[in-house]
Amino acid sequence: MSSGVEADIALDAAVVLTLGMNRLLGRGAGWAGRGAEALAAAAAARAEARAAELAEAGSADAAVQAVLDRLARLAALAETRAKTGADVELPAPLEPAGQSPDELRAWCAATDAAMDAAERALSEHVAAQVAAHVFGAAAEGLRTDLGAPAAPDAPAADARGVQEALERVLARLxxxxxxxxxxxxxxxxxxxxxxxxxxxxxxxxxxxxxxxxDANGRTRDERERAAAAEAAARAEDERRYVLDSVTEAFTDLGYEVHGGFETLTADAGELVLTRGGWPDHSVRMRVEGGGQVRAAMTRTAPAESEDDRRLDVEREREWCAAFEAARDRLAGAGIGSAVTWRLDPGVRELPVAAEKRQTGPRATPRERHRERGR
Incomplete structure (x- = not known):
């Protein structure tokens, strides 16, 4: 183990599923609950078939993401159907718990075709609505202008031809x-x-x-922006889940965890870990948005004696053991980790933190002025 470490992390597919379903449906029962059941099932299976699970992990993650993308599109189509009042059948949403990656992919393929057909039907419904409205308005305007019903020898065949052509064009909207x-x-x-x-x-x-x-181009652009925003929000949910899980794991191991959500950015979140018996040491941990954890032990002041350096090695070993214990806890929460770099205890002097952590309440400007005046 090491006092400095980098590890790649990845969420199990069941966790991704649970977070995604919670996002789509709110934090309640239904699919989100079944997603939690999938997480529990995955945790139980992990002990029995970890090798098989790891071999399938990438495939499962991709399949789950594909399902979440299609469920989001399905929700958008349902909203459009409600707005237009169309009697269009939509495919039934998937209950993903217990589904294999192959079953998830098969559902995606079938649902893609069904949603494409539903979108065409919605477009045709809108086209018929618009055509009926504009031709009805045009006929009403003509009768109003003339003050009499349309003449019986009016070119109805031409009007029907224009209306049919218009409906075909409008169906592309x-x-x-x-x-x-x-x-x-x-x-x-x-x-x-x-x-x-x-x-x-x-x-x-x-x-x-x-x-x-032009309208379709703007709509497709808006869809892409919405999809990108949804993907970013989903990624932030996952980062928050990792930070929350890391915080809980080290808190259970007796550490005080500072930072967290307050320092969460679009790319990373930073935590500072301390212990009651560590007046001179802390661990700075950074959770990168790309799925990596970096951690290093630091000192509040430079080591000045051999006793200080021996204490450093002792603290580093304590931290190493805690990190391995935390990895086990994180695995139980569906967060896998693979150490990609480590530095053994005592190999180099501990760096000094840029700022000493303030453990007490922050003084107000007025209080600091009074202190300087004493």
Whole structure:
């Protein structure tokens, strides 16, 4: 073991699943509860089939992430269906607990096809709504302008042809475009409904196509931004889980843990570990966003004697034993670790921390002024 160490860490697929389901559904029962059951099942299986689990770990992690991505898309489609009032069937959400990676991948493949079909059906529903609205409005406007019903010899066949062409074009509009974009497309579609000649109608249909392309482009960009934001939020949930688990593990081992969530950034979180009998030593631990833990023991002041250096080695050995014990506890919480670098106790002098940790309450500016005046 070592007083300085780096270790790669990875969350078990069951933990990723549980955190992801909690994020999608809130911290309640249902899928999130079943995700917790999957975590417990994985922990029980670990002792019996660790080698097989490790061989499958990468595959399982990827499959779980794929399931979470599709569940998020499914939720978005359900929201769009509710907004448009469409009677469109959506695939049933998966209850992932107990599913193998192959079963998860099979569900993803089947669900992709079903969601694509549902999105097309939603687009067709929106297209029919818009076309019916604009043609109804155009016909009503014509009757109002003339003060009489439309003439029986009106070119109904031409109108039907324009409406059918318009519906085909409108069916390309993604169902979740923003309201402003939908309104802009509808305005252009209304001009097509009011066109006096086939040539004029075709020219307006071209404008409708262009507006749909622009609207779809913005919608796809927004989807990508939302997916990136969701991935970042999911990663932060995982970082927080690791920090919380590390904090709990070392607290149970008798350490005081400082920092944590207060020092959590987008890329890392830093912890400072101390013990009651360690007035001159502490351990600084950094949890990197990319899945790595770095830790090193430090001194509050330089070692000045051989006794100080012997004490350093003793503290380093204590820390080494605690780190191994913490790794076992973290494994039980679904956080695997593989040491990639270590420095044995006593190999080099301990570095001095840049700042001495303040153990008492921080003095206010007024209190510090009074102290200087004494």
């Amino acid at each position: 993604l169902p979740d475009v923003a309201e402003d974009d939908r309104r802009a497309v509808a305005e252009a579609a209304r001009l097509a409904a009011e066109a006096a000649t086939p040539e004029e109608a075709e020219g307006v249909l071209t404008e409708v196509r262009l507006r749909i392309q």
